[in-house]
Amino acid sequence: MATTDINTADTARDVRTIDGVVDVIATTAPEIRTGLPGRRVTAEDENPSGETQMAADVFADDLLCERIGALEGVGEYASEERPESVDVGTGRLSVAVDPLDGSSNLKPNNTMGTIFAVYEAPLPAHGRDLVAAGYVLYGPVMTMVVARNGTVDEYVIHDDASYELVREDVTLPDEGSVYGFGGRVPDWTDDFETFAREVEQDASRKLRYGGSMIGDVNQILTYGGIFAYPTLESAPEGKLRVQFEGYPIGYVIETAGGATSDGAKSLLDVDKDDLHARTPMYVGNTDLVAKLEAALD
Ligand SMILES: O=P(O)(O)OC[C@H]1O[C@](O)(COP(=O)(O)O)[C@@H](O)[C@@H]1O
Ligand SMILES: [Mg+2]
Ligand SMILES: [Mg+2]
Incomplete structure (x- = not known):
């Protein structure tokens, strides 16, 4: 992670x-x-x-x-x-x-x-x-x-x-209070859907999703929580691009004390050598990203 x-x-x-x-x-x-x-x-x-x-x-x-x-x-x-x-x-x-x-x-x-x-x-x-x-x-x-x-x-x-x-020195709040998940719900994998439903059940969190990854990630940096553009049944690599979206957001969120993942490891450890390669993205508070990885395991 x-x-x-x-x-x-x-x-x-x-x-x-x-x-x-x-x-x-x-x-x-x-x-x-x-x-x-x-x-x-x-x-x-x-x-x-x-x-x-x-x-x-x-x-x-x-x-x-x-x-x-x-x-x-x-x-x-x-x-x-x-x-x-x-x-x-x-x-x-x-x-x-x-x-x-x-x-x-x-x-x-x-x-x-x-x-x-x-x-x-x-x-x-x-x-x-x-x-x-x-x-x-x-x-x-x-x-x-x-x-x-x-x-x-x-x-x-x-x-x-x-x-x-x-x-200065912006960090993710300890108690994450928002979540936002991209992709069509029927296109989510069963494991991800189970995880998403669990996150939704927690009364301390609210949905914040605008459909612009950077706006949605900035909500996480501001309020804490978890954002995902996950693996989809129709797109196992998700939608977002490693060089232009996955790595830089991984770097920002991890520098701010949060965690990031492609489902199994830190976004910064994704190995893809194509300039336009894609990756699933999960970013947020460490405990939530750990739960996500356990759910997808
Ligand atoms: O509406 P969709 O197809 O799920 O896509 C939403 C995602 O696509 C993006 O717009 C892709 O980025 P670009 O706008 O740079 O192509 C993300 O910001 C956003 O998270
Ligand atoms: Mg763009
Ligand atoms: Mg983009």
């Missing part, structure tokens, strides 16, 4: 590069958000996972590729929206991005986010190669959560692209 072996940058140069990536993510967020109103339509292409792209997905990806690619210290950029990673320089760090997570929430105007992962290895990299990860949430307030140097911090991003630290 979760382990405490969180890798961090060990050279001053890598620390500067990570700071540069965080700065690009934060300062680009207002532009991505401002660009959304005219881009709530589908783009012409599908992404490498076979999903319809929104114009906003492509817009955010292009902006981030250009800006992250220009940073000294970054050698490769990849995103959910392009088939191959792009060589952007000679730096030893690679950056993988989900430019808009939850973009199907764009039409009904619900929360979405931008997720980033910084790896100290060529792409596709391994979860243990991560040296920083985080996300922006385009909610009523624009916030950014960053895991680096062994801690998780939260920032508020203003419309003028300035940003301020509002919470």
Whole structure:
């Protein structure tokens, strides 16, 4: 399950590069958000996972590729929206991005986010190669959560692209009070359904599910509990992608003292060498993730 072996940058140069990536993510967020109103339509292409792209997905990806690619210290950029990673320089760090997570929430105007992962290895990299990860949430307030140097911090991003630290050393509350499970219920496995029904029976927990993974995970970081996008009967690997979603969220949640799993082991220990590989995701408080693993065993 979760382990405490969180890798961090060990050279001053890598620390500067990570700071540069965080700065690009934060300062680009207002532009991505401002660009959304005219881009709530589908783009012409599908992404490498076979999903319809929104114009906003492509817009955010292009902006981030250009800006992250220009940073000294970054050698490769990849995103959910392009088939191959792009060589952007000679730096030893690679950056993988989900430019808009939850973009199907764009039409009904619900929360979405931008997720980033910084790896100290060529792409596709391994979860243990991560040296920083985080996300922006385009909610009523624009916030950014960053895991680096062994801690998780939260920032508020203003419309003028300035940003301020509002919470240091964020950890999951001990008593988890929310849960959210994705996928169609009839498509859940029997073991997962049994676990889900048990979680629901506990009167101290409420359902919080919005259909944007990053919004749903941020509920867990805020209130504690458990989020899952599980193995489905029709999709044994679930829906979410290892490099762009599973690893970075694993890194954030485990750095914040929570646990993550693919059903059997930490998300950071998933071994998949395809850039667009998928994984089931279970993240939350350690006791709940342990129960989940026992239920699926
Ligand atoms: O509505 P579905 O198909 O269950 O999918 C919901 C999941 O798909 C996602 O939107 C996938 O991410 P993208 O929007 O980046 O493709 C997650 O944010 C969310 O948890
Ligand atoms: Mg996504
Ligand atoms: Mg996406």
